Amino acid sequence: MNRYELELPVAELDLPLCVSSGQVFRWERLPSGAWLGVDGDAWYRVETGVCAHDRAVRPKVERPLDALRVCVESNRPPDRFRSLFRLEASLPEVERAILDRGPELATFVRALPGLRVLRPSDPSEVLFSFLCTPNNNLERITRMVAALAEYGEPIAELHGRVAHRFPDAARIAAIPESELRAKGFGYRGRSIPNVARQLLRMPEDWLAGLSKLPYVEAHSKLCGLDGVGPKLADCVCLFGLGFLEAAPVDTHLWQAACRLYFPHLRGKSLTESRYREVGGFLRARFGPLTGWAHQYLFYDNLLRTRRRPQ
DNA sequence: CCCACACCGATT
């Protein structure tokens, strides 16, 4: 077990925002306010906060006013935490680079301070997690991913609950469709084990190996899986394989892109050719920051449609 | 290239 404490400028990280913005689905807030999360073979218990609370309790803290303290307990070293939250990237610099290329994103960036594109450690976990996302909402996705995780090996007992490592493809392939349907997976109860069986037919490490290909080739290989279309393939490319030029275009990104860039397409359906058009446009504009730009547009639109349906 | 439909549960 490792305990460590990171101190960052507050502008660098909003952990609750990062783990609640539809990138990962295995984090929960405990009644104490701490966050419990699992990523690959790592678990984390995180307490984080601006030191405003400290200041209220102990008015004279020596810490700078804009410091964020992150206290982590984990079975893995600090580098894994830094990698997951991509802390080697300076968020203010990313924001500035995005605004240089797309000043129209200023309101989005300002509305979501501390939002980062995460880098989960296991592409297989990312693939199966995002197979739960179509036609779905964050709450149910989280339940479904938790149900899948129960099939994995226990890695820790924390606060009375058992954290599981996400199951491998062989384990998922063995789950009967009826069992997943009984757990509320709907038609995904068939496609999830089916994708797992397809992975088993590939060479070992086929999925992780896609990260060595050019983005376009990795994307196209992922689309070759029955049950994986362009959107899921881009989610795996961005979050699972680290292709920052990927832009998963779902209904939220489509709406945001239409408002900002394609007013003549508002209300039209998202066809495959328009999918490519949006992705190409964003890549031309944001280059290697496309994934970051996508995350601002996606989550802003998600919040927007929650407050005001339609 | 675009559309219409089924899938299934959530939301209106």
Place this chain on the structure above:
DNA sequence: ATCGGTGTGG
């Protein structure tokens, strides 16, 4: 009643 990724079929 409508929505939403993907597959299928027109």
